Amino acid sequence: MLSLDIELRRHAFDLVAQLELNGSVTGLFGPSGSGKSSLLGIIAGLVRPQRGRLVLDGETLYDGASGVYLPPHRRRIGLVFQDSQLFPHYSVKGNLLYGFKQTPPNQRRFRFDDIVDLLGLGPLLNAHPRKISGGEKQRVALGRSLLASPRLLLLDEPLASLDQGLKAQILPFLQRIRDELQLPMIYVSHALSEILHLTDQLVLIKQGRIRAAGALQDILQNPQTDHAAPLGLDNTLPVTIESHDVEGGCTLARFRDLRLALPLREQLTIGQVAYVSIQRGEVALCRQAVPGLSIQNQVPGRIIRIEPYGESVAVRIDAGAPLVAEITPRACRELDLKEGEAVYCLIKTRSFSYLIEQTRGDFKLSGA
Ligand SMILES: Nc1ncnc2c1ncn2[C@@H]1O[C@H](COP(=O)(O)OP(=O)(O)OP(=O)(O)O)[C@@H](O)[C@H]1O
Numbered sequence: 062m063l064s065l066d067i068e069l070r071r072h073a074f075d076l077v078a079q080l081e082l083n084g085s086v087t088g089l090f091g092p093s094g095s096g097k098s099s100l101l102g103i104i105a106g107l108v109r110p111q112r113g114r115l116v117l118d119g120e121t122l123y124d125g126a127s128g129v130y131l132p133p134h135r136r137r138i139g140l141v142f143q144d145s146q147l148f149p150h151y152s153v154k155g156n157l158l159y160g161f162k163q164t165p166p167n168q169r170r171f172r173f174d175d176i177v178d179l180l181g182l183g184p185l186l187n188a189h190p191r192k193i194s195g196g197e198k199q200r201v202a203l204g205r206s207l208l209a210s211p212r213l214l215l216l217d218e219p220l221a222s223l224d225q226g227l228k229a230q231i232l233p234f235l236q237r238i239r240d241e242l243q244l245p246m247i248y249v250s251h252a253l254s255e256i257l258h259l260t261d262q263l264v265l266i267k268q269g270r271i272r273a274a275g276a277l278q279d280i281l282q283n284p285q286t287d288h289a290a291p292l293g294l295d296n297t298l299p300v301t302i303e304s305h306d307v308e309g310g311c312t313l314a315r316f317r318d319l320r321l322a323l324p325l326r327e328q329l330t331i332g333q334v335a336y337v338s339i340q341r342g343e344v345a346l347c348r349q350a351v352p353g354l355s356i357q358n359q360v361p362g363r364i365i366r367i368e369p370y371g372e373s374v375a376v377r378i379d380a381g382a383p384l385v386a387e388i389t390p391r392a393c394r395e396l397d398l399k400e401g402e403a404v405y406c407l408i409k410t411r412s413f414s415y416l417i418e419q420t421r422g423d424f425k426l427s428g429a
Contacts, residue, residue: 063213063245067103067113067123069096069269076100076110076269084245088256091266097249100266101215104247105140106133118212137168139211143221145202147190153201154186160209170210171242179241180204180234196227200234207238214238214246220255232258253277253294254416257336278334295385296339297416302329311357311410318381322357322410336416341387343412346376347405348396358408360384364400367393380406 062083069076076096089097102108104115106122109130115123117138122131147156161173177183180200185193190201199219206214216235220228232255238244239259250256256263263280265273273280278299300314300321311322312329314337321337329335350359362380369375374393376386384406398404 062118063104064116065104065113067110067115069099069103069108069110074099074269076103078266078269078271080264080271080274082245082247082264084243085262086239086246086248086260088253088260088263089247089249089266090251090253090256090263091272092251095266096269097251097266098217099269101140101217101247101249104213105138105215106131106136107140137210137212139206139209139214141199141202141206141214141216141219143218145190145195145198147198147201147205149190151190152186153182153188153190153193156190156201156205157182157186157208160205164208164210168210170212171207173208176204176207179237194227195223196230199223199231203234203238207242207244211244214244216246216248218250219248220252221250228255235259253297257417277336294338295341295383296344297336298338298382299334299336302331302333302335304331305329316382319360321360321408321413323413324410324415326415337413338416339384339408339412339414341370341375341385342373343408344384344386345407346378346386346388346392346396346398347407350405351407354407355409356407357410358406360406360408362404362406364398364402364404367398367400376404378404378406 065078065080067078074096076099078100089100091097099108103110110125112125113123114121114125121129122136123129148159151159157173157177177186180203182200182204185197185201190198220231223231236259239246248256248259261277263274263277264271265280281294281297281299298316300316302312302314304313305325305327306313307325307327310325312324312326314321314323314335323337360380362378362384364376365379366377367374370387373387374390376388376393376398378384378386386406
């Protein structure tokens with residue numbers, strides 16, 4: 062259990078955060094510059110806040126009032142960055158042994174061979190870091206961190222420097238760490254689809270403030286707050302799968318009062334929650350339902366707000382779920398759209414993408 066209540070002040074940025082995290086995987090999600098790395102740095106002991114308190118598993122790591130400040134090497138917190146930061150003059154084995162040897166035997170949580178097996182590092186042990194791929198380097202970095210026996214693992218965009226193919230190769234290893242080692246992790250990314258492969262427990266951060274914490278589904282469904290828009294989660298919906306129309310080539314799902322036809326995914330079980338998203342520009346607006354149209358989703362709603370959005374106009378609609386359509390000012394003028402008016406949202410089945418997809422063990426990441 063991590064309990065944090067801190068204040069960090071910098072010249073043009075301040076971070077004020079209160080958090081209670083239990084011992085599972087938490088995704089820390091937010092736009093660039095929102096303070097994600099700073100928060101991890103504070104937890105790891107690399108960044109010292111001006112005020113506050115940080116307690117991990119009952120041990121006080123930092124307490125501004127009483128002057129307690131445990132240095133990073135005594136916190137037993139692992140940190141893996143975007144670039145693996147391996148020691149170039151050590152072999153893979155040398156890198157792995159580095160943290161292992163520094164940990165007293167009675168504090169070691171994992172056996173060397175078990176971590177090598179878990180991360181598939183056996184064939185690489187004698188290789189040098191400059192001779193292995195980016196994905197392999199990240200696996201070694203993970204192994205080195207794990208072998209130092211952390212009680213919490215912080216992952217700061219560990220896949221950001223990898224291409225889609227390599228990301229997909231690493232994700233199953235992260236899932237194995239989650240499932241087999243049961244090590245609490247905080248996973249930072251600004252790619253929600255990546256986080257969702259590991260957890261739906263999120264902390265949303267923006268401009269140095271925690272905006273929401275909890276299950277993504279609860280965050281998106283909370284009608285009292287609109288966290289989706291400021292965090293770029295517009296049109297991200299946690300839908301419940303209702304049926305598969307195999308002949309019709311679509312999966313039918315529901316979110317609150319909204320019923321949707323989505324691309325067919327027979328592997329999704331009925332009743333399961335899946336996250337889907339639609340780009341704003343893929344939502345067309347119409348005054349009436351249109352008969353004889355191939356577009357499967359014609360969703361009635363009411364316009365909540367019309368606002369400028371770059372060269373376009375963003376129209377926010379309550380359609381049983383919050384939806385945003387991006388249309389041209391000309392279309393807005395010609396339809397004579399006004400706040401409070403009824404409108405239909407037309408969305409093609411194929412315009413929906415699933416935020417994570419898992420097919421036959423291959424992982425695909427959507428762009429969200
Ligand atoms: N060492 C530093 N000294 C002063 N300001 C810093 C320092 N490191 C980061 N900042 C500033 O603090 C703010 C938060 O940065 P931080 O790196 O924590 O954000 P982030 O959410 O991790 O961003 P990204 O996703 O781009 O990595 C930014 O405005 C950044 O410019």
